[in-house]
Every structure is written in structure tokens, then in C-alpha cells.
Amino acid sequence: MSHRLRKLVRVIDGLAQAAAACLVGLMVTVVFAQVIFRYGLVRPIFWADELARYLFVWIAFIGAAVAMGGRLHYGFDYVTEMCPFPMRRAISLLMSLLAMGFFVLCLIAGLEGVRIVSAQKAPSLQISMGWVYAALPVGSALMLVYLVEQALLEPEQKIPVQSLE
Helix, strand or coil, X not given: CHHHHHXXXXXXXXXXXXXXXXXXXXHHHHHHHHHHHHHHCCCCCCCHHHHHHXXXXXXXXXXXXXXXXXXXXXXXXXXXXXXXHHHHHHHHHHHHHHHHHXXXXXXXXXXXXXXXXXXXXXXXXXXEHHHHHCHHHHHHHHHHHHXXXXXXXXXXXXXXXXXXX
């Protein structure tokens, strides 16, 4: 089971990283085109700022999830590193469960938010605002996937936390 779970999470991770990269590329292209049109051609693209803002929201949520999968978020583990391994494992599991609870709440609230705003249209793009608000439940679901993987597979092997040093 752990092999299948790890493989599934790696596929999801690859898709999330590819999506984030595509969104960043699209945002850079839109902003660059807006600068050229606004200052070079003096004919601004009226929807570019709005699209860039919405792309940034999606990039933030997907990027945060990818960072969680890679264990790249900051953590304070000074006290837990001094504890014996069984206690460290218990603390790690407790923190994972608390984080999972938080992201389940974010997922539920995000889905409700999407439902509430889905009839509203974005001013310039004229798309449903549900697409913009969907970044929260999608990002929360991705973070839940990574947390479940880390909580279930951590006892099998000690995965080191990546350091920025």
C-alpha cells in the first residue's frame, strides 16, 4: 500500500508542479504583454491586470502545497529534536493531525465559498468568480494529500527536513 500511495502522490506532485510552472509562465507573459501594450503601444489590455491577479492567487495556493510536499515550509523543531524518538513521532503525528484538521476546514469553507460566488462574474474577464475562489479548496486538498502521505509513511522511514542552509 505504501508503494502505491507514494507513487500516486508523486504523480499528483508532478501535476501540481507542472500546473504551477504553467501558471507562472502565463502570468509572466500576460504582465509582459501588458507592459508592452500600455507603455510601448499606449493601448493597455483591459483584462490583463485582473488575470494576473487571479493567476497569482492560484500560484500561491498550488505553490504552498508543493512546498508542503517537499517539506520546504519553515518549522521550529529545536525542542522536538531533543526529545526521544517515540515522543518526536507522537508530536509529529499530533501536528500532522492538527494541520489536517485545519486543511479539512479550509477545504469545506472553500467549497462553500465557491458555491456562494459562482454566480458572480469577474469584472473584466467575465468568468465565474468560482474559478478564482476554487484555488482555496484545490490548494487545501493538495496539502491534505501531502500531509496524509507524510503521516502514513513517516514511520517507515525518517525523511529529513530539507534545510535552506
